[in-house]
Amino acid sequence: MSNTVTRRELRTARRQLHPRQQHQHAIQVRQHLSHQCWFLNAQHLAFYWPTDGELDLRPLLQYAHLHGKTCYLPVLKPQHTRWGRGKLWFARYQPGDSVQPNCFGIPEPRSRKFRLPWQLDLILLPLVGFDADAHRLGMGGGFYDRTLAPLQLRHSGRRPHLIGIAHDCQRVGCIVPKPWDIPLDAVVTECRIYCRQSSMRKPLVSYRTTI
Numbered sequence: 417m418s419n420t421v422t423r424r425e426l427r428t429a430r431r432q433l434h435p436r437q438q439h440q441h442a443i444q445v446r447q448h449l450s451h452q453c454w455f456l457n458a459q460h461l462a463f464y465w466p467t468d469g470e471l472d473l474r475p476l477l478q479y480a481h482l483h484g485k486t487c488y489l490p491v492l493k494p495q496h497t498r499w500g501r502g503k504l505w506f507a508r509y510q511p512g513d514s515v516q517p518n519c520f521g522i523p524e525p526r527s528r529k530f531r532l533p534w535q536l537d538l539i540l541l542p543l544v545g546f547d548a549d550a551h552r553l554g555m556g557g558g559f560y561d562r563t564l565a566p567l568q569l570r571h572s573g574r575r576p577h578l579i580g581i582a583h584d585c586q587r588v589g590c591i592v593p594k595p596w597d598i599p600l601d602a603v604v605t606e607c608r609i610y611c612r613q614s615s616m617r618k619p620l621v622s623y624r625t626t627i
């Protein structure tokens with residue numbers, strides 16, 4: 417099946433989740449993520465504003481904010497800036513801050529306090545599809561891959577944990593990664609954590625919940 421068809425089907429599936437299920441998944445993911453050491457140890461965390469049936473991370477963002485962490489949301493940078501063409505910056509956001517829609521209609525913070533990927537400890541990425549080895553299929557714009565590409569060149573120093581977030585119904589059999597795809601450390605759903613098998617990082621604890 418082509419990626420276009422797969423994306424269409426998975427986006428339809430997540431949009432069709434009942435608001436009650438959506439809320440339950442958001443609470444379950446908050447519960448699971450808030451116990452992970454890479455969440456507990458992180459000070460600067462990037463979230464996303466949910467759109468099109470994506471798993472809602474706002475309960476986790478609220479929790480993070482209450483626990484003194486600094487939160488960010490992705491912002492599409494204007495084309496003319498050097499770090500801009502098709503890339504994301506991460507703008508400071510705290511619950512209650514005003515937001516404005518970007519060209520895709522996704523709310524973005526108005527804050528001018530930006531961070532680049534290597535200045536963050538944890539980036540939680542939206543995705544359209546994933547497989548059990550934590551390969552990611554996104555919206556098709558390449559925004560996260562372009563933004564995170566410089567991390568591949570950083571063999572030492574600061575590198576954020578990269579964690580995909582999804583509903584379990586977004587899992588597919590196998591995604592063949594493209595050469596430009598930036599590997600995730602894991603994908604977290606309401607059911608469990610799917611760790612990348614080839615990850616050099618300390619393995620994460622996998623869990624399963626009863627729903």
Ligand SMILES: Nc1nc2c(c(=O)[nH]1)N(C=O)[C@@H](CNc1ccc(C(=O)N[C@@H](CCC(=O)O)C(=O)O)cc1)CN2
Nearest residue numbers: 464465466467470490520522542554555556557559560
């Ligand atoms: N919540 C959230 N924020 C995010 C992303 C995301 O996937 N989810 N992104 C992840 O990269 C970036 C935005 N990327 C996007 C890429 C394509 C479309 C999209 O809706 N495309 C439409 C066509 C819209 C148009 O051309 O006007 C479509 O596919 O139907 C939206 C966002 C940054 N912010």
Ligand SMILES: Nc1ncnc2c1ncn2[C@@H]1O[C@H](COP(=O)(O)OP(=O)(O)OP(=O)(O)O)[C@@H](O)[C@H]1O
Nearest residue numbers: 553554555556557558559560561562565594596597
């Ligand atoms: N590092 C990069 N430099 C330049 N172009 C890139 C880079 N990474 C991806 N792209 C381009 O972005 C386009 C979309 O890539 P892809 O289909 O993997 O997006 P995606 O990961 O699904 O989207 P998103 O990250 O926005 O959710 C591809 O045509 C690819 O050429």
